[in-house]
Amino acid sequence: MEPTAARGSLAPLLGVWGVTRAALLLCVLKVVVFPGPDVTSDVSVIYRGWYDVLVTGTFPLDDVTWQYPPAAALAVLSPAVLPFLEYATAFFVLALVADLVTLALLLRGARAAGRSRRGAWMWVAGVPLLGPTVYARYDVMVTAVAVAALLAAGRHPRLAGALVAFGALLKVWPALLLLAVRRRGAWVSAAVTGVVVAGLFALLMPGAFAFLGFQRDRGTEVESLGALVFHVARHHGWDGEVLLNYGSVEFLGPYVSWVSTGALFLTGAALAWLVLWRLLATRFEPHTTADAAFTAVLMFTVTSRVISPQYMVWLVGAAAACLCFRESRMGRPAALVLVACPVTVLEFPVYFGNVVASDGLGITLLVLRNGLLVAAALLAARILWCASVPGRREIPAAPGPSWAERTTVSS
Numbered sequence: 001m002e003p004t005a006a007r008g009s010l011a012p013l014l015g016v017w018g019v020t021r022a023a024l025l026l027c028v029l030k031v032v033v034f035p036g037p038d039v040t041s042d043v044s045v046i047y048r049g050w051y052d053v054l055v056t057g058t059f060p061l062d063d064v065t066w067q068y069p070p071a072a073a074l075a076v077l078s079p080a081v082l083p084f085l086e087y088a089t090a091f092f093v094l095a096l097v098a099d100l101v102t103l104a105l106l107l108r109g110a111r112a113a114g115r116s117r118r119g120a121w122m123w124v125a126g127v128p129l130l131g132p133t134v135y136a137r138y139d140v141m142v143t144a145v146a147v148a149a150l151l152a153a154g155r156h157p158r159l160a161g162a163l164v165a166f167g168a169l170l171k172v173w174p175a176l177l178l179l180a181v182r183r184r185g186a187w188v189s190a191a192v193t194g195v196v197v198a199g200l201f202a203l204l205m206p207g208a209f210a211f212l213g214f215q216r217d218r219g220t221e222v223e224s225l226g227a228l229v230f231h232v233a234r235h236h237g238w239d240g241e242v243l244l245n246y247g248s249v250e251f252l253g254p255y256v257s258w259v260s261t262g263a264l265f266l267t268g269a270a271l272a273w274l275v276l277w278r279l280l281a282t283r284f285e286p287h288t289t290a291d292a293a294f295t296a297v298l299m300f301t302v303t304s305r306v307i308s309p310q311y312m313v314w315l316v317g318a319a320a321a322c323l324c325f326r327e328s329r330m331g332r333p334a335a336l337v338l339v340a341c342p343v344t345v346l347e348f349p350v351y352f353g354n355v356v357a358s359d360g361l362g363i364t365l366l367v368l369r370n371g372l373l374v375a376a377a378l379l380a381a382r383i384l385w386c387a388s389v390p391g392r393r394e395i396p397a398a399p400g401p402s403w404a405e406r407t408t409v410s411s
Helices: 003-028 041-054 072-081 087-109 118-129 131-136 139-152 157-171 173-178 184-204 211-216 227-236 256-280 288-302 311-323 331-350 352-357 360-388
Strands: 241-245 248-252
Touching: 003 087, 003 118, 003 131, 041 072, 041 087, 072 087, 072 139, 072 157, 087 118, 087 131, 087 139, 087 311, 118 131, 118 311, 118 331, 131 139, 131 331, 139 157, 139 173, 139 288, 139 311, 157 173, 157 184, 173 184, 173 288, 227 256, 227 360, 248 256, 256 288, 256 360, 288 311, 288 331, 288 360, 311 331, 331 352, 331 360, 352 360
Parallel strands: none
Antiparallel strands: 241 248
């Protein structure tokens, strides 16, 4: 392939990335005012407050909103590498860098035999559809680590294991990426990295694992699947409240603990299904690790007591890693996640007031977004099972190239 042709094939993708990311930066820098509540206050107020505590050598032990594993401190402290910028501005710039690194990883992953640029297009399209919240949370940084781990799993299992462990110490969920990894080296590397990094934080900074107690006490957040019970119940005499609790807007009142317990039960059921799949699966292809990770993250997201908008960044990243593999059959659940992205930005921040008020528009947006995610999770689970468990009909790969692939020059 001619070098000029290769560069030309990337031009549309890089052009869309540049335009959409410039728009996101303009929003978080408040050059353009995005509708709804200010999504940047988490960085300018909460993260900045944590930063002031963390630089003293301890975790924010008295702040119940600190609900993150110890390595999250690195993300909160990261603006220190740009001391010439104000804290929030530096954070937004680093979020942009993490976004770009993720795209570079997906493009590099697409160069191998049997790979595709569908994943890069998924990332380029999905992130801006979530609005400025993406750059106002550190989840995009975690997702970059997770994507790197998934793309390294085939050829560099030890590196993948180390990245998974580090990602899990940033925000727990990347631990799910080990689900379908069969190489012992990856598991050993993950265990060693996890023990060493966690041990260093425990020795050097008091309160490294205080977040576990704070997470245990969380309730049912208003955007979660279980919250739909109370959104409807408010119209039929339920006398609970909607309050800011443990750093998120949650339902408090009668029967909330029942629904929260039900969510934990569903998460346990999802884990049991994933373990059963792992025990029965015999057909493992190069894309199976990414497909299983995407399925696991979907299942744990929809069963969670909290479905914050930034969780969608995880799903977009995991879906993009799947679509890097030409033979992956996760195109349809990935498309459902992509459709759920603009619905998510409508429910938060654009019409979040309607969601909190449990009015018709707010409930409709939640039913649509959460319904899309449930459908994606069930479809992904079926595809994964049929493709890897013996005695099940294999789901055929989608025929023909995608529209994104038709814009590229094959190598």
